[in-house]
Amino acid sequence: MKRMFAGALVVAALGTLGCGGAKASGQGAEVGTARQSLEDLRAGLRAADQAMSDAAEKAGSAQAFSDFVADDAVLLVDGTYAPKGKEAIRAWLAAHPLEAEGKVRWAPVRWDVSADGTLGYSVGNVSVESGGTSVRPSSRYITAWKRQPDGQWRVAVAVLNAAKTAMTAPAGFAPSSTLPAPEPRALAPAQALEEAKAADRAFSSMSTSEGMGKAFAAYAAEDVVMPLGSAGIFGHDAIAKAYAPFTLEAIDLRWEPVLGDAAGSGDLAYTVGRAIATGKDEKGQPEVDHVKYLTVWRRQADGQWRYVTDGGNSSPGPQGP
Structure with a gap:
């Protein structure tokens, strides 16, 4: 909230x-080629979110955030003023790694982009795998993304909060907006x-x-x-x-x-x-x-x-x- x-x-x-x-509910705002372009942009944002998760699973959260956040990014974490900037975020995550109890990964339940494809957001679940078999929810996140001139998506702001259960969208709830634009x-x-x-x-x-x-x-x-x-x-x-x-x-x-x-x-x-x-x-x-x-x-x-x-x-x- x-x-x-x-x-x-x-x-x-x-x-x-x-x-x-x-x-x-409702209809998509675009049709034909424009609609496909919007879907491509959404797919690109979803892929960036997944790539960041893959990087965290392989190299740890500090390195993943360092690779994917903008230079002036902001990270909102509980109990402290927000670390601001790539290096401050990396330092905070190095001291408080998301993978402290096992391999970390995340996935969004909702993601979307602006009509011009320059701004986007994702909301989802973070989980931790320990012992090679046990996977449990560990937190939830909101990420605001900005698309760079080179076409790459970078994290502008992220919110992380601990959670013992995962978000689960109800049946029929679309992962991106279907409302009129x-x-x-x-x-x-x-x-x-x-x-x-x-x-x-x-x-x-x-x-x-x-x-x-x-x-x-x-x-x-x-x-x-x-x-x-x-x-x-x-x-x-x-x-x-x-x-x-x-x-x-x-x-x-x-x-x-x-x-x-x-x-x-x-x-x-x-x-x-x-x-x-x-x-x-x-x-x-x-x-x-x-x-x-x-x-x-x-x-x-x-x-x-x-x-x-x-x-x-x-x-x-x-x-x-």
């Missing part, structure tokens, strides 16, 4: 939720990013004025995927049900975007920022958590920006991410 693990109240309530039953347009990525940031700020404003639960339902895309609960949360209806208990009286969650990027096609963007969750502990006393987050946004057919995935983890203080 925004912001994943933002306070014990949120964790406890969402930790037992299932995946829900919503599924993507917005009208084509071309604009500067900075302009598209400002639109997404404005949506993120409005999202936060609704959370503080009407409650986190209402805000998360209002700003969720129909085919949203959240790496929460026992098997993940898939679809708008499942999000609305999962977040309904988080009223304004239960928790105050507010945030601000700090950085991000967007596609020049103006249909996909991501924001990275910091959040403050104020709730109550088991004794009813105020409890404050600082959180950092990644939200991936897709512009809908009606022109509105809605989040398609979102996650984060705790920070030691308010200076995040």
